[in-house]
Amino acid sequence: MLFNSYSFLFVFLPIVLGLFFALGRPGDRRAATVCLLASSLVFYGWWNYRFLLLLVVSILFNWFVGETISKRTPPERPAGQKPLLVLGIVVNLFFLGYFKYTNFFIQNVTAFFNTRSPLYDIILPLGISFFTFTQIKYLVDAYRGQAKPYPFLQYSLFVTFFPHLVAGPILDHKSIIPQFADKKFVLFRADHMAKGLTLFFLGLLKKALLADQMAIYATNVFDASAMGVIFTFFEAWVGALSYTLQIYFDFSGYSDMAIGLALMFNIKFPINFFSPYKAVNVIDFWRRWHITLSHFLRDYLYIPLGGNRKGVVRQNLNLFVTMFLGGLWHGAAWTFVIWGSLHGVFLAINHGWRSLRQRLGHDVEHSSRPGRFLSRMVTLVAVIGAWVFFRAADLETAFRVLKGMAGIHGVSLPRGMAENSPFLAKWGFLFNGLTPTLGISPSTMTFYISVALVIALFGPNTMEIINNDGPTRSPVGEKFFHWRPSPRWAVLIGVGAAFSVMALSQVSEFIYFQF
Amino acid sequence: MNPFVRYLTTLSTTATLSLSLLGAINWRVDPFLIFENNRLGVYSWVERQFKSSAIKTYQHDAVLLGTSKTALINPDDLPMFKFFNASFSSAAPEDILLFLKQNLTQEKFVLIGLDLFTFNEKAYPYNDSNELYRDDLLENLFSLNASKESLRTLGLHFLGRPPLIQENGQRHPSPDNDEDSKGGEVFDARVDRIAHKYYSSFTFSEKRIVALQDIRDLLEKRGVGHKVFLNPINEKEYEALLSYPQAHTSLLTLKKELSRIFPGYVDLTLSRYSKLSYYYKDDPVHYKPHVGKWIVDEVMKNSL
Numbered sequence A: 001m002l003f004n005s006y007s008f009l010f011v012f013l014p015i016v017l018g019l020f021f022a023l024g025r026p027g028d029r030r031a032a033t034v035c036l037l038a039s040s041l042v043f044y045g046w047w048n049y050r051f052l053l054l055l056v057v058s059i060l061f062n063w064f065v066g067e068t069i070s071k072r073t074p075p076e077r078p079a080g081q082k083p084l085l086v087l088g089i090v091v092n093l094f095f096l097g098y099f100k101y102t103n104f105f106i107q108n109v110t111a112f113f114n115t116r117s118p119l120y121d122i123i124l125p126l127g128i129s130f131f132t133f134t135q136i137k138y139l140v141d142a143y144r145g146q147a148k149p150y151p152f153l154q155y156s157l158f159v160t161f162f163p164h165l166v167a168g169p170i171l172d173h174k175s176i177i178p179q180f181a182d183k184k185f186v187l188f189r190a191d192h193m194a195k196g197l198t199l200f201f202l203g204l205l206k207k208a209l210l211a212d213q214m215a216i217y218a219t220n221v222f223d224a225s226a227m228g229v230i231f232t233f234f235e236a237w238v239g240a241l242s243y244t245l246q247i248y249f250d251f252s253g254y255s256d257m258a259i260g261l262a263l264m265f266n267i268k269f270p271i272n273f274f275s276p277y278k279a280v281n282v283i284d285f286w287r288r289w290h291i292t293l294s295h296f297l298r299d300y301l302y303i304p305l306g307g308n309r310k311g312v313v314r315q316n317l318n319l320f321v322t323m324f325l326g327g328l329w330h331g332a333a334w335t336f337v338i339w340g341s342l343h344g345v346f347l348a349i350n351h352g353w354r355s356l357r358q359r360l361g362h363d364v365e366h367s368s369r370p371g372r373f374l375s376r377m378v379t380l381v382a383v384i385g386a387w388v389f390f391r392a393a394d395l396e397t398a399f400r401v402l403k404g405m406a407g408i409h410g411v412s413l414p415r416g417m418a419e420n421s422p423f424l425a426k427w428g429f430l431f432n433g434l435t436p437t438l439g440i441s442p443s444t445m446t447f448y449i450s451v452a453l454v455i456a457l458f459g460p461n462t463m464e465i466i467n468n469d470g471p472t473r474s475p476v477g478e479k480f481f482h483w484r485p486s487p488r489w490a491v492l493i494g495v496g497a498a499f500s501v502m503a504l505s506q507v508s509e510f511i512y513f514q515f
Numbered sequence B: 001m002n003p004f005v006r007y008l009t010t011l012s013t014t015a016t017l018s019l020s021l022l023g024a025i026n027w028r029v030d031p032f033l034i035f036e037n038n039r040l041g042v043y044s045w046v047e048r049q050f051k052s053s054a055i056k057t058y059q060h061d062a063v064l065l066g067t068s069k070t071a072l073i074n075p076d077d078l079p080m081f082k083f084f085n086a087s088f089s090s091a092a093p094e095d096i097l098l099f100l101k102q103n104l105t106q107e108k109f110v111l112i113g114l115d116l117f118t119f120n121e122k123a124y125p126y127n128d129s130n131e132l133y134r135d136d137l138l139e140n141l142f143s144l145n146a147s148k149e150s151l152r153t154l155g156l157h158f159l160g161r162p163p164l165i166q167e168n169g170q171r172h173p174s175p176d177n178d179e180d181s182k183g184g185e186v187f188d189a190r191v192d193r194i195a196h197k198y199y200s201s202f203t204f205s206e207k208r209i210v211a212l213q214d215i216r217d218l219l220e221k222r223g224v225g226h227k228v229f230l231n232p233i234n235e236k237e238y239e240a241l242l243s244y245p246q247a248h249t250s251l252l253t254l255k256k257e258l259s260r261i262f263p264g265y266v267d268l269t270l271s272r273y274s275k276l277s278y279y280y281k282d283d284p285v286h287y288k289p290h291v292g293k294w295i296v297d298e299v300m301k302n303s304l
Helices: A006-023 A030-047 A047-068 A083-112 A128-143 A152-160 A174-182 A191-225 A233-265 A291-302 A314-328 A336-358 A367-390 A395-405 A423-425 A442-460 A464-468 A475-480 A485-506 B004-028 B045-053 B093-103 B139-143 B144-158 B185-199 B206-221 B235-242 B245-261 B289-304
Strands: B060-065 B084-085 B111-116 B224-232 B285-288
Touching: A006 A030, A006 A485, A030 A047, A030 A152, A047 A083, A047 A128, A047 A152, A083 B139, A128 A174, A128 A291, A128 A423, A152 A174, A191 A395, A191 A442, A191 A485, A191 B004, A233 A367, A233 A395, A233 A423, A233 A442, A291 A314, A314 A336, A314 B285, A336 A395, A367 A395, A423 B093, A423 B235, A464 B084, A485 B004, B045 B084, B045 B093, B060 B093, B093 B111, B093 B206, B139 B144, B139 B206, B185 B206, B185 B235, B185 B285, B206 B224, B206 B245, B224 B245, B224 B289, B235 B245, B235 B285, B245 B285, B285 B289
Parallel strands: B060 B084, B060 B111, B111 B224
Antiparallel strands: none
16 A cells, blocks of 8 residues: 555545544553554555565564563673574574565576576565664664563554555664653644644655656656667756656655654654755765664664774775665665665765865865855765666666766757857767757756756755754745644645645655665 | 644645545546546547547548557548548557447448557557556546646637547647658657667567457458558668567568458558658658558558
């Protein structure tokens, strides 16, 4: 069941909300909690009921292991807890590896040994990457003494809670499970419902209006490139730029919807995106993009590997390994691995640059305006270049698009410029129009991409709007972008809600469902 | 009243009213011809719906069927019968069969133009459903697409633009697209792209050959005269096709099958109608309406 579907919006959600609050009693939260848990299992099983068993077994196993480990807190932890932790992590990763990486492994081994082997028809359980990481976090925290034994009902709900189950955010048990224990958790709150609905529809609008429109252009370029079609400079940039915007609005839109849905049930989820394309460097980018994943990678991979505590060389290696695995987590393909590795390299370069500037006596926390502009542009170009690998069907396609972006396949200008700029023809420029092969009206495309770009680069993000933070604090921001339960906002969001309901018929999955 | 409760009430009222208003507009304008309310003309690509409906009311005794290529032909210019042009985009044999089964009544003659690309099951998956088009009430009332098309219909109608599809079924060619092709780099690039789409990894559809047999059987059973031809493709596209061995082999197979199923079919694949100037400057796929008339004249002459 997709969030952006009639069945979810008009059947599932109203029924679950109604039942949840009808059953909610401050003195006894059990009935409402069970209702929410059952609904979440129905939500998951709607996609494929066969994998419900996998989810349930995963929850039972991790809860049991976590409880056993967390019963002792340091320094009293007896010997034997570490093997149990290792067992827990290995079993989790085994299932993730089996479902996600078996065929990738077979393909690469057979390619290496130049042999043939049939691939297995393995269906990837929805959300397995997310609920696996969520529970590994719990096990490690239990080992570190940062998790107490939780009641099974609350733990199960924490893992299965439908707003985050299939595509994150990757939650922290320490901040979520205590909310289930709050007496007011099951009581209807109009403020939460108002904010939650607003966030939900803002997210849906981002998906329907922006992400899906960008997808049209990105798909055109990348699918054609995969078939061998070569695009000129502007066309290749159209593809890369539109995918950059598509994945941002798609994933951040989904996260907004997840956060909004959770809030309707009085649960506060962490922020997952915070205007990542406004980042001034790659380090900043990873503090704004898929924040819950980057925190997980930092706290459970980078820091345990040694972080920056063992010298520069080791730090760079740790960064590379962390991002390499981060790329692999996204998908079983070398394109994802290269995307992750590129970010590992970018981070290493960024850290090196910061160190150099510090040694030269610069204030790395503050830069001049031209400096900030330049670093934003460099960061954005690097991120866009890496996204090409993320989106491309294979390495060949990625390089084909990148070559187009570099102008190697030619730069085609508007036909009208031919007469007035003969010198450009001498320099090898073509005059077949900006998008001769793409076949989409350049003016329409430019309009949509420009609007999306302005929103991504300069507009306040959803969290700033709802929480009255950041740019909304300016006088202009206060007037236009600060959300409040006013009639104006109600009408605006109401019209937006109608619009997004209309867009439901163009059902398209969220990109991150495939992870 | 609690401001948040008031907010929720206003939000839901606004959403409901907005949806109702848009639904009312879509119902009244009826761009997809679902509610039989359309009085402004067809400005949306709803050929399948329009033709399934219009064929029942338009006076005719013969039908022309095929893809978008034949959709541009003016049926009023065609000889011997009063044709209705029932062609629609990407009409594969199973779509044509479905259309005939659902809509054939008193027609005396059926003329079918076929295209090789519709036999590539990889690019054009076989339509297993018993539907020519999806007819979803909620979607036609409340979808973004329906609303966009309603506004487009209203706008184009009041600007005085001609509808996309005439009463006789002819698709109105785009006014921006009228120049003859003279070849050139852009044209060649488009041909390459189209050839790649149509002919690469060609998977010849045996199921569609069965559909052709079913079409023949249906028409013979009902005593309806019929003729089949293979549409011409422009000479550049033919050159490109030859560079895809699988597609070329499939073309030869298709010709053999057509000879067997429809003896006397007319093969115009590479013919005098493949001249570049008979196609549009920005569109290597579609020949011009007057060329279509010449094609039908030749095919019908052969049927005497």
